[in-house]
Amino acid sequence: MKVKEVAALSGVSVRTLHHYDELGLLKPAETTEAGYRVYSDENLAELQQILFYRALGFSLKQIKEILSNPSFNRLEALVSQQQMLHQKREQLDDMIRTIEQTIKEGKGEVTMTREERFKGFDFSENPYEQEARDRWGDEAVDETNKKLQQFGGKQQEKMNAIYRRLAEVRHLQPDSEEAQKAIGDWYQFLNTIGTYSIEAFSGLGEMYVADERFTTNIDKFGIGLASFMRDAMKEYAQHNN
Amino acid sequence: MKVKEVAALSGVSVRTLHHYDELGLLKPAETTEAGYRVYSDENLAELQQILFYRALGFSLKQIKEILSNPSFNRLEALVSQQQMLHQKREQLDDMIRTIEQTIKEGKGEVTMTREERFKGFDFSENPYEQEARDRWGDEAVDETNKKLQQFGGKQQEKMNAIYRRLAEVRHLQPDSEEAQKAIGDWYQFLNTIGTYSIEAFSGLGEMYVADERFTTNIDKFGIGLASFMRDAMKEYAQHNN
DNA sequence: TGTTGACTCTTACGTTACGTCAGCCTTTAC
């Protein structure tokens, strides 16, 4: 079968088949002397597999790994993919809620304040406030809160940005450069808000996994983020002392 | 304020500010003679607006329209954006369901056959089996089934591919070249499985709309597909006789 | 005042999964 036929049968475009060929994802079984791609029935089956995983939201790179590596742990891949999809859905739900709010409240008008506007996105509640009070005293915490208030949603935005960044690198080694850079940002952020010794910082990390109120809130940004942060923070403390 | 400060306050990267500047989305109020970007408080407010809409999933292009055009209908934009998000969520839900199925059924192991894997997507059950039995007798049908079994999921995959292809062209005229080619594939497919006279083929098309069990199953691939197929099959029969 | 370190600037390529020409060759049908 030549490209167009395969395209018609599978519902993908000819360009897509070219693309998959380029990527080495689906090489036609044969090539005529004129350079025409000729696909076999096996090729068709492969293509179906590809489309299956694609429909599940896997990237072509991932699909290539999955299919080319017979020993690849498909279950693991599926589970992690599932988690990703759940995260995406939560993000979407947040967006939808916020957009509903906006439509309802302001009818799309600009009258909303920044803080209101950003309410839906971050988790503004400080999940570790009580612990912080116990640990570092009311004074420090109040000051921190004042600072947070002062800048309104800006600091929270930043905090979220750091969390997101951390979530992105959480599959790397905690002592990797990337991870340490990100956790360093976190340390700096905390210190723009209050004052944290490097030991307190490390201790904070422990709390992230010890107390599930932390864990749940942090893991909203990515499953396993809390424990990753603990490891990275510990490493950071050891390394920068 | 210079870039880094704004970046720190807002949680976006310096590069992002550069980018928004390039796009004309957020031009700094001032530029020093050395070319340094200097942002005003107004700029900050603009940035917050930008981030707000960005968080709602708007593209930068859309955001530019919304913000630069004071008369732009924000409400309308919000509503249409909301609809988009809902669609995306449904897609995600589909993916999640399918992935759950896959994990549950096969535990992700490689022992899964292709048929199992695709079970979530296609309607493997032959929706017209009883009708076929009535019309062409048990013998022919059994033979067809045997053939289907013989080739395993491949034939079903092929069938789905053809359905999908048909769904894609179902908005065209039934006698258009594209449509006729696709319906020709369908005819050929049926004949690789059993033997269908051109009249039987045309009759089959009638059944697609006459019996709602057909209609529902076929229309799973696209609303209106069944009736489109009937028209195309009729045309095909007339043309190829 | 020289130097250093922190900041900033402007290119410019990399990323994802193809869409969309453009220019040119091959095969098929009349």
Add this chain to the structure above:
DNA sequence: GTAAAGGCTGACGTAACGTAAGAGTCAACA
């Protein structure tokens, strides 16, 4: 034989930045 249909290889475009690279600027310290 010619034209239509199909195929091939570049190569640029898309969205929203990330990530250097190479180079200039600014403030502070020696």
